[in-house]
Amino acid sequence: MHENILRRLVQQELIAPEDADKIALFESEKPFSLHWELKTLLYLGVLLLNIGLGYIIYENIDSIGHTAIILLIGVLSAACFGYAVRYRQPFSRGEVESPTPYYDYILLLGCLAFLVMEGYWQYQYQIFGTRYGLATFIPMVLFFGLAYWLDNQGVLALGITALASWLGLTVAPQHILTENDFSSAALVNTGVFLGLLLIAITFASERLDFKKHFSLTYLNFGAHIGMISCLAGMISLDLPAIYFPLLCLAAVFFLWYARARESFYFLLCAVIYGYIGITYLLLDNASGLDFMDYMLYFILSCGGIIFLLINYKRFFKKTSA
Amino acid sequence: MIAYNQDWLDALAIRDAAGEWHNKGLLSDEKWQAIRARHTPGFYTPNVFVRIGLAIFGLILMLAVMGLAAWISDPESDEGLALFGLFWGAVWLAALEFWAIGSARHYKSGVDDILLYTGIISIITSLCSLLPYDSGALADCLIAWPFLLAGSIRYGDRLMAAATFICSLLIVLLIVNKIPVAALYLLPFAGMAFSATAYYFARYGQRIDGWRHWNGLFATMEILALAAFYASGNYWVVQQVAHDMFDLAQPPMGWFFWSFTFVFPLFCIYRGIAGKDRVLLDTGLAGAGAAIFTFRYYFHVLPWTWAAAIAGAGLFLIAYFSIRYLQKNAGAYTYDADGRKTALQKVEEHLIEQTIAVQTPPASTPVKKESFGGGQFGGGGAGGDF
Numbered sequence: 058m059h060e061n062i063l064r065r066l067v068q069q070e071l072i073a074p075e076d077a078d079k080i081a082l083f084e085s086e087k088p089f090s091l092h093w094e095l096k097t098l099l100y101l102g103v104l105l106l107n108i109g110l111g112y113i114i115y116e117n118i119d120s121i122g123h124t125a126i127i128l129l130i131g132v133l134s135a136a137c138f139g140y141a142v143r144y145r146q147p148f149s150r151g152e153v154e155s156p157t158p159y160y161d162y163i164l165l166l167g168c169l170a171f172l173v174m175e176g177y178w179q180y181q182y183q184i185f186g187t188r189y190g191l192a193t194f195i196p197m198v199l200f201f202g203l204a205y206w207l208d209n210q211g212v213l214a215l216g217i218t219a220l221a222s223w224l225g226l227t228v229a230p231q232h233i234l235t236e237n238d239f240s241s242a243a244l245v246n247t248g249v250f251l252g253l254l255l256i257a258i259t260f261a262s263e264r265l266d267f268k269k270h271f272s273l274t275y276l277n278f279g280a281h282i283g284m285i286s287c288l289a290g291m292i293s294l295d296l297p298a299i300y301f302p303l304l305c306l307a308a309v310f311f312l313w314y315a316r317a318r319e320s321f322y323f324l325l326c327a328v329i330y331g332y333i334g335i336t337y338l339l340l341d342n343a344s345g346l347d348f349m350d351y352m353l354y355f356i357l358s359c360g361g362i363i364f365l366l367i368n369y370k371r372f373f374k375k376t377s378a
Numbered sequence: 379m380i381a382y383n384q385d386w387l388d389a390l391a392i393r394d395a396a397g398e399w400h401n402k403g404l405l406s407d408e409k410w411q412a413i414r415a416r417h418t419p420g421f422y423t424p425n426v427f428v429r430i431g432l433a434i435f436g437l438i439l440m441l442a443v444m445g446l447a448a449w450i451s452d453p454e455s456d457e458g459l460a461l462f463g464l465f466w467g468a469v470w471l472a473a474l475e476f477w478a479i480g481s482a483r484h485y486k487s488g489v490d491d492i493l494l495y496t497g498i499i500s501i502i503t504s505l506c507s508l509l510p511y512d513s514g515a516l517a518d519c520l521i522a523w524p525f526l527l528a529g530s531i532r533y534g535d536r537l538m539a540a541a542t543f544i545c546s547l548l549i550v551l552l553i554v555n556k557i558p559v560a561a562l563y564l565l566p567f568a569g570m571a572f573s574a575t576a577y578y579f580a581r582y583g584q585r586i587d588g589w590r591h592w593n594g595l596f597a598t599m600e601i602l603a604l605a606a607f608y609a610s611g612n613y614w615v616v617q618q619v620a621h622d623m624f625d626l627a628q629p630p631m632g633w634f635f636w637s638f639t640f641v642f643p644l645f646c647i648y649r650g651i652a653g654k655d656r657v658l659l660d661t662g663l664a665g666a667g668a669a670i671f672t673f674r675y676y677f678h679v680l681p682w683t684w685a686a687a688i689a690g691a692g693l694f695l696i697a698y699f700s701i702r703y704l705q706k707n708a709g710a711y712t713y714d715a716d717g718r719k720t721a722l723q724k725v726e727e728h729l730i731e732q733t734i735a736v737q738t739p740p741a742s743t744p745v746k747k748e749s750f751g752g753g754q755f756g757g758g759g760a761g762g763d764f
Contacts, residue, residue, distance in 0.1 A: 065388075079404055089656075094663060099701075102689075107690070110683075158705075328431060349450075356446065359438045
């Protein structure tokens with residue numbers, strides 16, 4: 058391909074023949090990158106190893122060998138953390154480049170092996186008893202600490218997941234005790250709260266200029282958890298009066314954020330969740346409408362959104378100017 | 379032949395290649411500006427997330443329009459429904475041709491994609507619904523094939539090309555399947571012969587300058603043909619087909635398919651690395667994974683948990699040592715995401731060597747050369763910072 062493009066550009070006198078020779082030489086001597094393949098192998102390796110080890114533990118829980126296996130997992134986890142600490146880069150408030158290509162994967166392996174080991178302790182010895190919250194609290198603290206100290210967004214995502222389960226677990230049991238009602242109200246509210254919390258963390262870190270590049274990870278979780286919780290509140294709790302305004306606020310917030318940062322990803326998220334919410338509200342409250350009205354609603358609303366999406370940039374430039 | 383403005387398609391390809399050269403310092407800023415000024419595509423091509431959004435809402439819109447039209451016109455008979463689908467398929471294709479591409483200048487915008495898919499699917503399903511119930515899959519494929527092929531060629535769409543390839547493969551296999559007695563023996567080889575032909579045609583097509591607008595389609599076809607070639611001879615696939623369609627526990631010539639299952643991926647990996655062919659390499663790696671799954675399906679040598687743990691550790695170590703090796707031995711292969719530095723250094727080295735050779739007495743060249751070759755490439759070895 059590049060030969061023809063080069064020839065065309067030389068013919069149009071846009072590239073000097075010497076430059077074309079230089080480029081042709083570059084193209085022919087360009088080394089073959091095995092980056093993608095090797096990264097995939099690393100990732101698959103970490104994943105398979107943990108899935109395998111996790112199931113081996115549960116299958117051998119009563120046999121003699123399980124102490125040896127748990128010891129092995131513990132040693133593996135400790136070795137990974139040891140490696141990560143030993144070869145770490147000096148701490149920085151900003152982004153830090155990984156010291157070695159496999160560094161991130163070794164750290165990830167250590168974290169996942171830790172989870173397997175902790176799960177085993179809880180299962181076998183109930184070290185946390187029935188305080189399941191504590192079982193998720195410890196990895197959460199560990200993962201957040203490691204993510205910030207060693208600057209790793211994969212571990213940060215694990216930490217946010219642990220935070221979500223910790224909040225969910227600490228809120229739900231109380232409700233079981235007091236109201237004998239394991240309805241999703243507690244979970245929905247936790248989700249809304251978590252979404253707000255994640256957004257707040259993003260803004261605090263951007264304002265304080267502390268690990269600003271974590272924003273995308275936080276906001277990604279925040280957007281989906283928050284808006285799905287609002288939709289769940291509208292649909293399964295049947296409380297649209299409370300949750301629909303919240304959903305609108307979230308959608309408007311992410312529309313604003315998308316415009317401020319020119320992030321098309323959050324634009325799409327806000328539009329899709331907002332559309333689902335509005336459509337549900339209309340269909341739920343509209344009685345006596347016939348099929349034609351529904352179809353007309355879809356035609357007009359989708360047409361409007363397509364118009365908005367196509368003209369988004371123009372809209373953006375006009376208002377910012 | 380292609381619906382989109384060909385000069386603009388060329389401009390996109392030129393900007394793509396020249397932008398990369400500019401990034402790597404092979405083109406000066408003013409030359410890059412001149413190239414961009416001369417080659418300006420006028421397409422409307424939004425960001426990928428906007429493309430997804432436009433496709434989703436475009437689809438809902440089209441379905442609602444068809445729903446409304448069906449509610450008003452109320453086609454009752456089977457023929458009426460088929461005519462209805464044909465009409466709307468034609469409407470969407472006309473909208474694609476004259477509005478989206480012709481006047482609105484959409485290209486990979488989500489709108490043109492979804493108009494094409496909805497139009498072609500409406501037409502094919504309407505035509506197939508007219509067939510009698512017992513007509514079978516071959517008739518459906520034969521009806522779909524010309525539309526899929528025409529859609530691929532006219533709109534240069536990769537998904538359409540993939541559908542055309544799968545449809546063609548099905549046609550070949552379904553015809554071979556009708557041969558009495560010999561079908562069992564012929565099916566795997568028919569699949570392999572067809573895929574091999576498609577593979578070489580795809581590679582040939584990518585070299586033809588006049589077919590450059592369909593380059594992506596041929597690349598898609600190359601990957602699919604290689605995957606289909608391996609699947610045709612994989613023991614698990616052959617055994618399942620023999621069992622389901624011919625009631626045989628074991629396919630004939632099992633030894634051949636067993637050896638093919640293992641040898642072909644290894645051959646692909648070897649050829650991929652030696653020939654610097656990413657499609658061969660990646661297919662070979664995926665095929666090697668499939669070969670292991672095939673083996674474990676028939677022989678339970680290890681519990682799957684141990685197999686997963688050992689395989690995981692093995693993969694991790696292979697990747698670990700490969701990366702270490704590549705970092706210490708810079709050469710034709712690299713772990714760098716796009717190898718720009720080493721290649722650029724090489725070019726510079728080459729040019730400096732040439733200019734030095736021209737300008738200075740040859741005696742000084744070896745001295746100069748020493749400082750460019752070799753060098754420190756520490757990477758992540760032992761040592762560390764304490």
